[in-house]
Amino acid sequence: MKGPVVFLDRDGVLCEDRADYVKSWAEWRWVPGALEGAAALARAGRRLVVITNQACVGRGLVVPAMLADIHGRMTAELAAAGAPLAGLYVCPHAPEAGCECRKPKPGLLLRAAQELEIDLAASAFVGDALRDREAAEAAGVGTFLLVLTGQGSESARRATEAGITIRTVADLGEAARLL
Numbered sequence: 001m002k003g004p005v006v007f008l009d010r011d012g013v014l015c016e017d018r019a020d021y022v023k024s025w026a027e028w029r030w031v032p033g034a035l036e037g038a039a040a041l042a043r044a045g046r047r048l049v050v051i052t053n054q055a056c057v058g059r060g061l062v063v064p065a066m067l068a069d070i071h072g073r074m075t076a077e078l079a080a081a082g083a084p085l086a087g088l089y090v091c092p093h094a095p096e097a098g099c100e101c102r103k104p105k106p107g108l109l110l111r112a113a114q115e116l117e118i119d120l121a122a123s124a125f126v127g128d129a130l131r132d133r134e135a136a137e138a139a140g141v142g143t144f145l146l147v148l149t150g151q152g153s154e155s156a157r158r159a160t161e162a163g164i165t166i167r168t169v170a171d172l173g174e175a176a177r178l179l
Contacts, residue, residue, distance in 0.1 A: 004122035005086060006041050006179060007109065007141065010052035012128030012150015013172055014038070014074065021056035024066060025073050031149045037172030038083035041179065047086040048078075049116065051108045051125075051135070058094030067092070087116050104134035109141065126175045128152040130159060133166060145175045 011017045016029040038048060056062040067090070075085055089108040091101040101107035113120050124143035125136035128150035136144045146152050146159075146168045159166045169175045 002117040002119055004119050005047040005049045007049050007051050007125040009127035009132050010050055013126055013147055017150040021061055023062050025070050033171050033173040035081040037176040038078055039081045040176035042083040048083055049087040049112050051089050053091045053103050055094045057092035058097055087112050104131040106135050106139035109135055109139035124179050130155050145169050147171050
């Protein structure tokens with residue numbers, strides 16, 4: 001079924017961003033309103049796809065099995081809230097690896113588009129970092145919204161300083177209302 005999706009960054013959009021990474025489910029904290037916002041998008045008929053960099057794996061701080069456990073629990077809680085995921089795409093590499101899948105490169109978005117038959121131009125990306133915006137733009141995603149949760153406030157400040165116009169929303173709930 002070709003069509004649009006809403007791409008969601010993980011850290012700072014769904015879960016609270018941690019400087020030392022979310023290394024276990026015990027460290028996971030939902031951003032307030034994230035489950036409700038994701039469910040509102042799903043009720044509106046939007047397919048949801050998570051796109052996330054997880055350098056903690058490449059840096060040896062989290063083993064792949066632990067990341068799979070975190071994502072399994074996240075996916076289950078989203079589904080229980082009425083927001084099933086159509087896909088989950090992860091870059092496990094450290095930044096210095098030079099891979100094509102790490103945002104701001106568009107590799108994960110392009111792979112998702114191919115595998116899930118996504119109309120990128122009609123899709124949206126909700127992120128909290130400028131690298132999310134850069135990846136969305138490079139992939140041809142039609143709409144980008146910067147949430148002010150996570151790193152969003154700092155990203156908005158940096159965008160303003162750089163003369164970049166960027167549409168901001170308070171959180172995923174406000175993004176859902178706009179989309």
